[in-house]
Amino acid sequence: MNKIKKYRFDIIKYLFIAGLIVLAIVNFDRLKNIFSYLLTIxxxxxxxxxxxxxxxxxxxxxxxxxxxxxxxxxxxxxxxxxxxxxxxxxxxxxxxxxxxxxxxxxxxxxxxxxxxxxxxxxxxxxxxxxxxxxxxxxxxxxxxxxxxxxxxxxxxxxxxxxxxxxxxxxxxxxxxxxxxxxxxxxxxxxxxxxxxMSKETLGRQFRILSETYLPERGHKGLMYVLEVTDYSFRHFITGEVLEALILGSLVTVGMWIFQFPYASMIGALTGVTALIPVLGAYISGAIGFIMILVDSPIQALTFLVFIIVIQQLEGNLIYPRVVGGSIGLPGLWVLISITIGGGLLGIWGMLLAVPLVSTLFKLLKNDIEYRRNNRYQEQEYVDVVEEINESDELKVND
Incomplete structure (x- = not known):
């Protein structure tokens, strides 16, 4: 009887969720306007x-x-x-x-x-x-x-x-x-x-609300997700700023050594655009090439070779060590997240996509490791039980 009630409850629950999804699809334009209004406020x-x-x-x-x-x-x-x-x-x-x-x-x-x-x-x-x-x-x-x-x-x-x-x-x-x-x-x-000024108080109040209105498992899960998100965004921001400083300094010093014009300006622009992962160096390089081309086409070609070398150094050495290692996201996923984020939300999408994907990647990776460890522990337990049973059977036969 209890199983039948549970089965009916599950059916009603899923039908209710499906109904909400259908209503959301039918009234998508209204929901979009309401969301835009709330976002503006x-x-x-x-x-x-x-x-x-x-x-x-x-x-x-x-x-x-x-x-x-x-x-x-x-x-x-x-x-x-x-x-x-x-x-x-x-x-x-x-x-x-x-x-x-x-x-x-x-x-x-x-x-x-x-x-x-x-x-x-x-x-x-x-x-x-x-x-x-x-x-x-x-x-x-x-x-x-x-x-x-x-x-x-x-x-x-x-x-x-x-x-x-x-x-x-x-x-x-x-x-x-x-x-x-x-x-x-x-x-x-x-x-x-x-x-x-009151971040500790706000954090404590949020924890109390979470502990009060969420089950223990839900509260711990929420705190864990927030900690991983904070880790990803904090390390992404610090890593990006550090990488931008290093790259901007390298470009500025290199341009001074090779006596390119607009060294300080292009170096500062490189540091700013470097906040856009991977693609930032190419943007500043293209702008710098056009600027130098106005003064000297030969120097512009030399600058192009110089910036390509700097970009290779940045992509293969600086970024993976400074940013990639800090957020724990492989280079391929960085490029994919930038492409999708830029297509959806432009520059803001490029900036937010990497830490968001890094958070999802870390959560998924930790969940896979947790499940695999539990599976191995269960398998080890089964193996031990089977060995005990086999030894007991041998003793009985003897």
Missing amino acids: SMPIILGFIIAYILNIPMVMLEKLYFPNSDSIVVKKTRRPVSILVSIIIITVVLIFILNLVIPQLISVFGRIIEIIPVLANGIQSWVIENEEIFPPLAEFVETFQIDWQNIVTNMISIVNRFTTNIIETTLSTVGSVFSIVVNLFLSLMISLYVL
């Missing part, structure tokens, strides 16, 4: 927790350095506020330094590219005409082919201006206004400061 809270998580990494390090052996009450009370303040100052100064270094140079180079395109095109056209015996049909075509470069440059500037205007308008329409951006950022910063 809760964005300052989400952003606040993200800022708190990132600031927590340098904050913990600074707390260990802030008079670690002191028993003073003043030191204990000021340890966390001072560590938070210094963390914010360090990150802000680094961001301002990089933006001031990269953006003006990019604007300058873009202007030079627009100016030099007609010169390069006319030079190529003249060279083809002068060497018409090598490519007679091409020389004949180039000689009769005329381009209004002034009109093209004007159109390019117009396209860039429209593109920039569209980005600004889209951003403003998404968040409402500049005022709402400032308010949301301020709220996010306040939330992050509150979370950092």
Whole structure:
């Protein structure tokens, strides 16, 4: 009778779940709109927790350095506020330094590219005409082919201006206004400061809620998943930042040694784009190649060889040791996760995909090891029982 009741309960449960899935599929557009609305409302809270998580990494390090052996009450009370303040100052100064270094140079180079395109095109056209015996049909075509470069440059500037205007308008329409951006950022910063100042209390309250409303197995499972997720994201962030510093320094020093132009700017850009796993170095290399090409095509080709060597060094030595080893994710899965994450969510997808896949990979790996160990233990137990039974049978026969 109990088995029949359990069987009926299971059928009702699965039918209920199937019904919910069907309703979700039928009302997908409504659910999507509701989810987008809730996400927009809760964005300052989400952003606040993200800022708190990132600031927590340098904050913990600074707390260990802030008079670690002191028993003073003043030191204990000021340890966390001072560590938070210094963390914010360090990150802000680094961001301002990089933006001031990269953006003006990019604007300058873009202007030079627009100016030099007609010169390069006319030079190529003249060279083809002068060497018409090598490519007679091409020389004949180039000689009769005329381009209004002034009109093209004007159109390019117009396209860039429209593109920039569209980005600004889209951003403003998404968040409402500049005022709402400032308010949301301020709220996010306040939330992050509150979370950092009382993270132990919040953690304790969360554990109490989990222990109270979840069964023991569910509570332990949730804590385990959160610990693995925290480990993956924390080591990914620290590993990526360290790898970006190493790669940016290598590119900067190497460019100074080989006397390439824009050494500081391209080095800083390489460090920033290196935060995008694997693909970041290629992005900065392509931008650097175009920038140097404006000044000297020969140096641009030499830089291309230099950046390929650096990328091989980064991909085969630096990244696997600094980041790959810290998150425990094989290189193939890193590339797959970046590809899928980038396709779904763009750059944010590339940044989040690696630690998320690393978390799933670690959970799956640990679960497989746990199941295999249990299976081996069960098999060993069966073997021991069989040996005992065989020995008992031999004794009986004797």
